[in-house]
Amino acid sequence: MTMRTTLKRSYYQDSVALMGLARELRTGAGVREAAALMGTPANQTLMADAGLLTEEARAAGPNDLVIVVRADSAAEADTALARAELLLTARRTRVEAAGRRRPRTLDSAVRQLGGANLALISVPGAFAAAEARKALRRGLHVMLFSDNVTLGDEIALKRLAAERGLLLMGPDCGTAYLGGVPLGFANAVPRGRVGLVAASGTGLQQVVTLLAAAGEGVSQAVGVGGRDMSEPVGASMTLAALDALGADPATELIVVVGKPPARAVRAKVEERLHALGKPAVAAMLGREVAPGTSGALTTVATLEDAAAAAVAGRRGREWAPRAFSDPAAARHRVKAFRAARGPAGVAVRGLYAGGTLAYEALLILEPLLGAGSVGGNLGGHGGGSHRVLDLGADEFTVGRAHPMLDAALRIEEIASAAKEPDTAVLLVDVVLGHGAAPDPAGDIAPALEAARRHAQAHGRGLAVVASVVGTAADPQGLAAQTARLEAAGAWVLPSNAQAARAAACIAGEPRVAEALLSGDA
Amino acid sequence: MADYRDLFSRLGGELRVINLGLESFAETLEGLGVPVLHVQWTPPAGGDPERARLLSLLEDEDGV
Numbered sequence: 001m002t003m004r005t006t007l008k009r010s011y012y013q014d015s016v017a018l019m020g021l022a023r024e025l026r027t028g029a030g031v032r033e034a035a036a037l038m039g040t041p042a043n044q045t046l047m048a049d050a051g052l053l054t055e056e057a058r059a060a061g062p063n064d065l066v067i068v069v070r071a072d073s074a075a076e077a078d079t080a081l082a083r084a085e086l087l088l089t090a091r092r093t094r095v096e097a098a099g100r101r102r103p104r105t106l107d108s109a110v111r112q113l114g115g116a117n118l119a120l121i122s123v124p125g126a127f128a129a130a131e132a133r134k135a136l137r138r139g140l141h142v143m144l145f146s147d148n149v150t151l152g153d154e155i156a157l158k159r160l161a162a163e164r165g166l167l168l169m170g171p172d173c174g175t176a177y178l179g180g181v182p183l184g185f186a187n188a189v190p191r192g193r194v195g196l197v198a199a200s201g202t203g204l205q206q207v208v209t210l211l212a213a214a215g216e217g218v219s220q221a222v223g224v225g226g227r228d229m230s231e232p233v234g235a236s237m238t239l240a241a242l243d244a245l246g247a248d249p250a251t252e253l254i255v256v257v258g259k260p261p262a263r264a265v266r267a268k269v270e271e272r273l274h275a276l277g278k279p280a281v282a283a284m285l286g287r288e289v290a291p292g293t294s295g296a297l298t299t300v301a302t303l304e305d306a307a308a309a310a311v312a313g314r315r316g317r318e319w320a321p322r323a324f325s326d327p328a329a330a331r332h333r334v335k336a337f338r339a340a341r342g343p344a345g346v347a348v349r350g351l352y353a354g355g356t357l358a359y360e361a362l363l364i365l366e367p368l369l370g371a372g373s374v375g376g377n378l379g380g381h382g383g384g385s386h387r388v389l390d391l392g393a394d395e396f397t398v399g400r401a402h403p404m405l406d407a408a409l410r411i412e413e414i415a416s417a418a419k420e421p422d423t424a425v426l427l428v429d430v431v432l433g434h435g436a437a438p439d440p441a442g443d444i445a446p447a448l449e450a451a452r453r454h455a456q457a458h459g460r461g462l463a464v465v466a467s468v469v470g471t472a473a474d475p476q477g478l479a480a481q482t483a484r485l486e487a488a489g490a491w492v493l494p495s496n497a498q499a500a501r502a503a504a505c506i507a508g509e510p511r512v513a514e515a516l517l518s519g520d521a
Numbered sequence: 522m523a524d525y526r527d528l529f530s531r532l533g534g535e536l537r538v539i540n541l542g543l544e545s546f547a548e549t550l551e552g553l554g555v556p557v558l559h560v561q562w563t564p565p566a567g568g569d570p571e572r573a574r575l576l577s578l579l580e581d582e583d584g585v
Contacts, residue, residue: 102561120540120546127565162522162523181536182549183538240525
């Protein structure tokens with residue numbers, strides 16, 4: 001086994017580009033492991049953990065690109081590094097061949113692109129606030145995709161934006177649609193009459209894809225960042241977006257997606273929602289939420305219900321929540337999976353890429369499986385047998401890409417959950433759209449197949465229950481991704497909420513399935 | 522707080538985007554025919570976050 005390092009001084013590359021490069025290098029003959037990272041202290045720790053921190057890598061600075069390859073032989077390691085060089089050069093040549101002179105600063109970009117009106121910022125968090133401030137000062141709206149921006153910076157940036165009538169979407173804003181343009185991680189959805197305000201990227205994606213499936217489109221969708229409705233931020237961007245959507249002639253109905261606002265800002269948000277003069281739906285996912293209707297405002301408990309209530313509202317129809325869209329098929333599948341699961345299989349293991357989808361699953365599972373029985377990393381009340389993990393949470397993504405881009409961590413978790421003898425159900429989400437991995441279902445399907453085979457070899461049945469957040473127009477294609485999961489033996493449901501309920505029906509006490517699947521529920 | 526009621530009419534018919542960070546976002550927008558310019562961004566102050574923060578405060582004082 002040999003390790004070889006290439007160090008390129010002052011050669012900044014973004015994290016997604018480097019992830020793609022490392023992935024390419026790992027496919028090389030004899031290559032056991034490859035890392036392509038900027039030499040920041042955090043990345044050096046990561047390389048040390050992986051046993052890849054060579055002397056050269058240790059000497060790298062934050063703006064130096066480090067490529068380390070571990071291979072069976074020196075020749076194979078050298079070949080991989082030569083390949084890295086070629087790939088990097090090809091990237092550079094492609095840019096130059098397009099005849100583009102790339103600006104190096106925001107200022108020169110503003111000069112070069114006349115009439116710029118939005119800055120999309122996804123630089124590392126420590127540098128993001130400064131770039132956002134510059135953009136706002138130059139009159140640009142900002143979508144701040146970067147995370148790890150301090151609360152103090154967020155408050156200051158939103159104050160600056162509010163003084164100038166500009167949007168500061170974020171920080172940690174994954175998804176938005178402005179004027180029909182999808183920004184960040186966004187599904188291909190039609191334009192339409194529903195305007196949205198969202199404190200959650202994947203929550204927004206679930207709602208707009210279900211709207212699209214029902215034939216409804218999006219007028220505008222403003223992301224506000226997960227902390228906007230906290231007391232210190234005071235919902236400043238939520239209120240601004242509601243004002244804008246209220247006055248927007250293209251928007252006929254408004255949906256708000258997030259977690260319940262802090263007590264101090266709740267009244268302000270509700271007051272504004274009632275004052276809009278347009279029907280509105282609030283999906284504020286939380287334990288204390290009481291669904292119901294008050295005037296023009298409908299409060300719902302799940303993302304699917306938000307889409308269903310919005311569709312009904314647009315069409316002047318009555319609407320009621322339902323557990324499954326096809327109860328007969330659900331009954332049949334639940335019965336088969338329960339019969340196969342074996343006596344030891346009693347636990348749900350939710351392994352999520354989407355943070356809000358994970359949280360929604362937790363909220364659905366808790367009352368069905370028993371208070372205190374669902375653990376995980378989302379502030380679940382329990383350390384019980386069930387578990388929901390948000391694999392995109394900060395503790396999992398330090399120095400590595402988000403699970404919506406890189407399935408490596410989820411593949412590991414699937415394998416380890418399959419080995420636990422009490423696992424009855426693997427519950428997963430697959431998120432499609434611009435920005436997501438090219439084949440997210442294909443990335444995890446072999447691991448899901450292997451998990452089922454492993455369980456089978458040990459005399460127990462393992463159910464894989466999934467939902468796909470996507471549309472037919474997405475680059476990955478909803479039908480193809482669904483088919484890939486089904487080919488791996490997964491039961492694919494039309495929404496995350498239904499998938500979570502299905503998981504509870506399979507793993508829970510018989511009364512859970514009876515309650516959710518009785519009659520036409 | 523400024524008035525946001527005219528936000529979407531101010532944004533007008535066309536979004537024109539400056540992209541800093543993940544180049545794949547610019548590539549997506551380009552593919553959709555959205556005017557976008559990708560900045561060849563590199564971390565300022567040699568990649569030292571604290572020095573970069575101080576630098577950006579100085580720039581602000583200059584009114585840049």
